[in-house]
Amino acid sequence: MSAESGIPTFRDALTGLWARFDAQSLATPEAFRRDPALCWGWYRWRAALVRRAAPNAGHLAIAAHADAGHAVAVVTQNVDDLHERAGARDVVHLHGSLFASRCIDCGHVVSPDPILERLDAVPADGAREAPPPCPRCGGAFRPGVVWFGEALPEDAWQRACEIVSRCALLVVVGTSGLVHPAASLPRLARECGARVVEINPVDSAVSAVAHERIRMPAATGIPVLLGRLD
Numbered sequence: 001m002s003a004e005s006g007i008p009t010f011r012d013a014l015t016g017l018w019a020r021f022d023a024q025s026l027a028t029p030e031a032f033r034r035d036p037a038l039c040w041g042w043y044r045w046r047a048a049l050v051r052r053a054a055p056n057a058g059h060l061a062i063a064a065h066a067d068a069g070h071a072v073a074v075v076t077q078n079v080d081d082l083h084e085r086a087g088a089r090d091v092v093h094l095h096g097s098l099f100a101s102r103c104i105d106c107g108h109v110v111s112p113d114p115i116l117e118r119l120d121a122v123p124a125d126g127a128r129e130a131p132p133p134c135p136r137c138g139g140a141f142r143p144g145v146v147w148f149g150e151a152l153p154e155d156a157w158q159r160a161c162e163i164v165s166r167c168a169l170l171v172v173v174g175t176s177g178l179v180h181p182a183a184s185l186p187r188l189a190r191e192c193g194a195r196v197v198e199i200n201p202v203d204s205a206v207s208a209v210a211h212e213r214i215r216m217p218a219a220t221g222i223p224v225l226l227g228r229l230d
Contacts, residue, residue, distance in 0.1 A: 016125025
């Protein structure tokens with residue numbers, strides 16, 4: 001969904017300081033505890049990329065469709081805030097948010113979020129950076145994302161299931177359909193009677209579940225589909 005805004009996906013090759021790392025190897029609690037400066041620096045780099053990016057035509061079309069009076073909810077695996085910045089109001093983040101850091105030991109949060117501090121100074125190719133200590137217990141602040149091996153936030157998952165089980169149309173955009181439990185949502189929608197449309201320039205695990213496949217990227221395919229609905 002956000003690739004055309006310049007946000008690398010987990011399956012894109014990393015660059016600069018991170019070129020020798022597999023992104024998935026940095027997205028675990030074990031990786032953070034083993035090398036907090038490496039992981040915190042990588043997520044600070046990602047946060048800086050997101051803040052420099054702008055919503056693309058796909059984000060804007062979804063928000064405009066809701067503004068036109070349609071009931072639209074967004075369930076996303078993305079951890080950026082581009083849907084919100086485009087104007088979407090009902091957004092469920094299954095995998096958390098880059099901008100919701102918390103202490104890895106006690107869960108304490110502070111405002112403003114420490115991951116936002118001087119993002120304009122984060123080097124374009126990234127840098128190692130020690131995470132700030134928690135003022136309550138001294139533990140390290142970690143990004144507010146769901147890492148591999150962690151459970152989804154229960155409230156977000158329940159809300160996503162509710163939305164998908166009641167929708168008339170589920171549009172699945174750009175996902176590989178390989179990461180569970182989110183990957184089960186298209187089949188749930190179909191079993192509950194919704195029409196499932198996939199927007200993706202390539203085949204994915206969702207393709208076999210979809211009633212219709214639009215072989216376009218998000219910024220092109222979403223406006224095309226919503227134009228038909230209007």
